[in-house]
Amino acid sequence: MSSNSIKIMKFIMYILFLIATTLGLFSQNIAYFLHENISNINLLSSLSILISIIMVLYLIILTIGIFYYKFTENKMRKGNLFHIIMLIIGIFTIIWNIFVLVMWNS
Numbered sequence: 001m002s003s004n005s006i007k008i009m010k011f012i013m014y015i016l017f018l019i020a021t022t023l024g025l026f027s028q029n030i031a032y033f034l035h036e037n038i039s040n041i042n043l044l045s046s047l048s049i050l051i052s053i054i055m056v057l058y059l060i061i062l063t064i065g066i067f068y069y070k071f072t073e074n075k076m077r078k079g080n081l082f083h084i085i086m087l088i089i090g091i092f093t094i095i096w097n098i099f100v101l102v103m104w105n106s
Helices: 004-024 027-037 043-071 077-105
Strands: none
Touching: 004 027, 004 043, 004 077, 027 043, 027 077, 043 077
């Protein structure tokens, strides 16, 4: 792969990571906002939809990361550390959102 396509792949991965993490941190507030402004949507349904979107975004990020390592010859340690940190943040964000969903459901 060319260096431009690798840079684009990394840029897309970082943007998706920021979007997924922001949605994960503010999913409760977004669910309340959707419930107040869209009268037909339930709080639990909106939170479930948001969590599903967050999980899909993190899976896309993981897939892009796997392709990044497969197609780059230079496996830099700095990049590895950053991707491991992204993975840990993603796991904790998903666990937190599932915890919130379970608490809302009870």
